[in-house]
Amino acid sequence: MSAIDIRKVIQEELNNIAPEADIASVDPVADLREAIDIDSMDFLNFVIAIHHRLGVDIPEIDYPKLVTLDGAFAYINAKLQAQQ
Amino acid sequence: MADFLMPSLGADMEAGTLVEWLVKPGDWVKRGDVVAVVETQKGAIEIESFQPGQVEKILIGLNSKVPVGTPLAQIKTEAEGKAAVATSPPAPPPYPVTPAVPPAMVVPAPVPRPPPVAAAAASPAARRLAQERGIDLSMIRGTGPGGAITYADVEQRLGVAVAAPPSVPMEKKRAIGLDLDAMRLAIAAAMARSKREIPHYYLEHRIDVSASEQWLTQRNETRPPERRLLMAALTIKAVALAVHRFPAFNGFYRDNKFESSKAVHVGTAIAIRGGGLAAPALHDADQLPLDELMSRMRDLIQRTRAGRIRGSEISDSTITVSSLGERGVEALYGVIYPPQVAIVGFGKTVTRPWVIDGAIGPRPVLTVTLSADHRVSDGHTGALFLAEIGKLLMEPDNL
Numbered sequence: 043m044s045a046i047d048i049r050k051v052i053q054e055e056l057n058n059i060a061p062e063a064d065i066a067s068v069d070p071v072a073d074l075r076e077a078i079d080i081d082s083m084d085f086l087n088f089v090i091a092i093h094h095r096l097g098v099d100i101p102e103i104d105y106p107k108l109v110t111l112d113g114a115f116a117y118i119n120a121k122l123q124a125q126q
Numbered sequence: 127m128a129d130f131l132m133p134s135l136g137a138d139m140e141a142g143t144l145v146e147w148l149v150k151p152g153d154w155v156k157r158g159d160v161v162a163v164v165e166t167q168k169g170a171i172e173i174e175s176f177q178p179g180q181v182e183k184i185l186i187g188l189n190s191k192v193p194v195g196t197p198l199a200q201i202k203t204e205a206e207g208k209a210a211v212a213t214s215p216p217a218p219p220p221y222p223v224t225p226a227v228p229p230a231m232v233v234p235a236p237v238p239r240p241p242p243v244a245a246a247a248a249s250p251a252a253r254r255l256a257q258e259r260g261i262d263l264s265m266i267r268g269t270g271p272g273g274a275i276t277y278a279d280v281e282q283r284l285g286v287a288v289a290a291p292p293s294v295p296m297e298k299k300r301a302i303g304l305d306l307d308a309m310r311l312a313i314a315a316a317m318a319r320s321k322r323e324i325p326h327y328y329l330e331h332r333i334d335v336s337a338s339e340q341w342l343t344q345r346n347e348t349r350p351p352e353r354r355l356l357m358a359a360l361t362i363k364a365v366a367l368a369v370h371r372f373p374a375f376n377g378f379y380r381d382n383k384f385e386s387s388k389a390v391h392v393g394t395a396i397a398i399r400g401g402g403l404a405a406p407a408l409h410d411a412d413q414l415p416l417d418e419l420m421s422r423m424r425d426l427i428q429r430t431r432a433g434r435i436r437g438s439e440i441s442d443s444t445i446t447v448s449s450l451g452e453r454g455v456e457a458l459y460g461v462i463y464p465p466q467v468a469i470v471g472f473g474k475t476v477t478r479p480w481v482i483d484g485a486i487g488p489r490p491v492l493t494v495t496l497s498a499d500h501r502v503s504d505g506h507t508g509a510l511f512l513a514e515i516g517k518l519l520m521e522p523d524n525l
Binding site for chain 2: 060061062075076079081082083086087089090093099100101102103
């Protein structure tokens with residue numbers, strides 16, 4: 043899966059949670075919880091969606107690595123590479 | 127014959143607009159079936175039948191706004207109807223988690239303001255169009271017989287409206303059935319009444335939640351994401367169990383007296399994106415295993431944010447829990463939602479120095495607060511209630 047595709051999936055899933063947010067304009071190193079106002083239930087739904095769509099399981103202990111757009115991309119990308 | 131009435135979905139509700147019928151004459155309904163959708167200040171609410179039987183007659187048409195208590199339909203009870211089955215089927219659970227057939231999404235255009243009761247005369251078609259497009263009929267000059275507003279009048283007005291600057295794009299993306307302005311008015315009415323009528327008292331208690339956190343971490347470690355639990359499931363369950371010993375916090379204050387409730391329906395405060403709040407009920411939260419409670423909570427939050435709350439969820443809550451989650455502040459003091467008599471608040475968990483066995487160590491500390499009705503209980507009982515919640519959270523195996 044290409045880097046662009048991964049970023050697109052992340053963006054789509056965050057958009058499902060925060061329909062009014064313009065994810066493309068969010069600072070890629072900003073904390074998403076503040077940037078687009080997501081709570082722990084939203085974040086869990088994001089993790090569930092990523093698991094379903096990309097087959098990447100994100101254990102709870104790794105949640106802090108995914109709180110920014112760049113962090114989420116790097117984490118998911120690395121996991122996908124490792125799976126190949 | 128029983129009448130199916132426009133229900134009161136909260137003390138502040140005076141009238142509702144019928145926007146969708148999900149049954150027709152001749153249909154059989156069970157207790158708990160969603161039969162209609164009503165638009166209120168709180169958004170589109172699914173209304174359930176409290177009466178099993180056969181729909182005899184629909185009395186109120188679509189887009190009619192009627193006062194609470196108005197008969198909407200007639201339901202022939204099973205005994206009256208020539209029941210096709212000799213033996214009555216076992217009673218269905220009153221609150222199905224998901225209806226067998228998900229009712230179609232309602233598409234009511236949010237109406238800026240309910241039209242005055244003595245609204246201008248208008249043809250049904252004109253009324254429908256106005257409703258669909260969110261046009262206030264009182265803003266239109268009728269050209270029909272006796273000054274009645276015709277379809278063409280509304281169309282003409284629409285032409286004007288279309289020329290007006292387009293609404294904010296954000297509005298378009300918002301879930302259908304949620305009108306945040308109306309919701310704000312509903313919150314204002316309920317909270318103003320609460321502060322006017324209920325003599326609140328407030329308590330706070332800090333709990334070392336390391337046991338709960340460790341328990342959650344262990345439990346979630348081996349589970350796929352969709353089966354993981356959140357702390358909120360534990361705190362809601364702890365409150366629901368604690369009221370068994372402290373019934374003075376669970377029930378309704380009505381007609382100058384308190385009736386405690388045997389059932390524990392926990393109103394769960396849910397923030398709506400863009401600035402709204404609803405606290406629909408998690409039914410029988412004290413009876414639900416944590417996994418079940420968690421999946422109901424997920425479903426409830428999703429439906430609430432999509433503007434699909436059920437009538438029973440609006441009016442049944444016997445106590446409310448508000449959790450700020452991992453962000454925000456350490457403590458929140460809620461305002462009681464009348465006619466309930468208590469609201470329990472949870473702040474965010476913070477790591478704080480804590481004395482354990484004479485030594486200081488870092489511990490995750492959660493502040494739980496109680497706002498309760500002094501007409502019903504006193505600080506002493508409230509303190510014991512909070513202590514009980516704390517105790518339950520320190521022994522998560524018992525939740």
